[in-house]
Amino acid sequence: MEWYLPLIWSAIIGVAVILYVVLDGFDLGIGILFPTASDERERDQMMRSVAPFWDGNETWLIMGGVGLFVVFPQAYAVIMPALYLPMIIMLLALVFRGVAFEFRLVSHSKTWWSFAFTAGSTIASFAQGVILGHLIEGITVSNGAFSGGPFDWATPFALLCGLGLMCGYGLLGATWLVMKTEGPVARRARGQAKFFLVLVLAFMAAVSLWTPLMEPRIAERWFSLPNFYFLWPVPSITALTAYLVWRWIDEERDAPPFLAAIVLFLLGFAGLVISNFPYLVPPSLTVWDTAAGPASQIFMLMGTLLLLPMIIGYFIFVHWLFRGKVAEGESYH
């Protein structure tokens, strides 16, 4: 039991992280795409397509942070100080973009809060990519505590991941707009989705080549036999999915490009898990090294099994309630 608990929890927290990335990904992506709208009316339409959801989406970020604290306190205590600056920058960027939802429409001039929304979304996305990238590269740990410097995270690989995640969120945002809006916004989003799709594939390829070269353990994981026989479908399915995103955009389908973009994210996430499991803080601390006591894990697990289905229930309800497209020029007045 004690051996399985951290595995169950890794799965749950993995789901929380991927839910966060996909859900907040599309509304951060809309912030990234904000400057490309031709006027504030179009921005109203874009923002309105995510307004009822963003708060719930961001709750998954709290869940990720708190989940780590609950179940893997040792990992939380190492990762947070190691990524101090990107974490704080991300949080401050999220402050600006979060309040921009409300402030933008009460202010005299929407321009400033539109800018804050874009800047906050873009910086937060970049910072999240950097956090992910530096985590893959590895954190300096001695005696179970972070022992590196404040700028350890500023490496070419982490910055590459930052740009990559920005493009990924751009893709999610653009395909979301394809699904949830009409008129010029949706038309423009089709082109933007293709643009970001190409960039995302380039970044995915770069990370996939870079990580095995950088870390022998990752090369070993993917290219040793028999692993290779089981793992080769991952990149193949990724390529197929990317092709489908492109094709469905061309066919002017509404929901399929967004859903396929999510699958692309899931595959990228799966690739990272394959590369790094069972490390939670590569290259030193595994999920078992960092897990909380079994009593804490079990107590939390009981609540999670009870509450998670309820959360998913009202999550589905709210998406069903606000189903359909936000029309072109749908006014606030």
Added chain:
Amino acid sequence: MDFDPVLLARLQFAFTVIFHIIFPSFTIGLSAYIATLGVVWLRTGEERFHVLMRFWTKIFAVSFAMGVVSGIVLSYQFGTNWSRFSLVTGNVLGPLLGYEVLMAFFLEATFLGILLFGFNRVPAWLYVLSAAIVAVGTALSAFWILAANSWMQTPTGHVIRDGIAYPVDWLQVIFNPSFPYRLAHMLNAAYITTAFVVLAVGARYLLAGRYVAEGRTMMRMAIGLLVILAPLQLFIGDQHGLNTLKHQPIKVAAMEGHWDGSKPVALELFAWPDEKTETNRFSIAIPHASSLILTHSWNGLIPGLKSVPPSERPPVVPVFFAFRIMVGIGLFMIAAALVGALLWWRGSLFEQRWYLRVMAQCWWIGFVAVISGWVVTETGRQPWIAYGILRTADAISPVPGATVAGTLALFIVTYGIVFWFGIYYINRLIVRGPDQPAAAKPSDTFSNRPIAAARDAGGTTID
């Protein structure tokens, strides 16, 4: 330059948590008020309650957004700034925060979406139910976070192995000795704080001669609540104080400015506690009065600050003054509520302009009282971060002081901008006022924004 990382980490956390607590203190109360208005609206069918409900929901949306974004910061700061604390207490405190997220945050976030944007999409009962669920969510959130904070004050139900706290009995962890008092004190504080905001807005409208009917409803509802809750808070606070005396006597000694435990406790109306000479300077005090309050006996003794070495004492000055500010505001609140009730009873509440003028200025007093109360309890816990388990100085992350100083500056700039714009925009919503019933019929356009929804209904443009 030399930075003290412990002091900076404390300053940063104090700044971000004080900023944050402003919004929950308001939104816990305001969500309950909005839900009450909704229920009254459904039961009486009177449109003015619906108008008020929509009006306060707009203000709620702006406040709640600020509370959410500043709250996300906190959930990561435990790790970024207090990683030793996270490691030592994570097994016990982690699940409490986890339950807060799962039980409260998702509930609030989801149903807030329906409350803000769903008015034209759901039946009225579900709309009001969503408001009630949001109110329950905010109170549940308070339940879990106060359980966590109370455990840091009066930890029970755990064992320490290799310097790390492990849970033994979850019921004892959650319902630790100070928790019921802290929960009652804080929830009541949130309701009182909101009632003073509502009272102030109502008084403001009456003074200006605008939205007179709405203003009167707001004032009646606020005073009706305050005349019960404000005196009740004195009683709860007293009980909480006695509980603190039992479990954290040195905190009480700092609150009272009580140095010498061999003497009865005087009630220091004003003094400047001098930590060097271990005496109070410029003291104006009522002898024996605090002995009477704390021990119910004329010559009752409690431990003094000098009963422990200086290294075991909290900083006395902030605890001492914050306590006086909190109690002072609390007594003023009771007086304001009783005077209001008296005027109401005599039928002259809305004519006494002096009372309206004073009340219109009092929207902020609850917030100051809440912040002061938290300064008392958090500063009074020092030098411990988790009482008797971990010292604050041993709890910080291995992060250089300069980094913490730099991000503290960023927090001050960011929160400064967000705070003043937030106040400014809320004031604008108040100036714009509730939408009139004639225009408040559901519009056929799909409103996705709270403030936009208000414009739909009110037909006023501000740009």
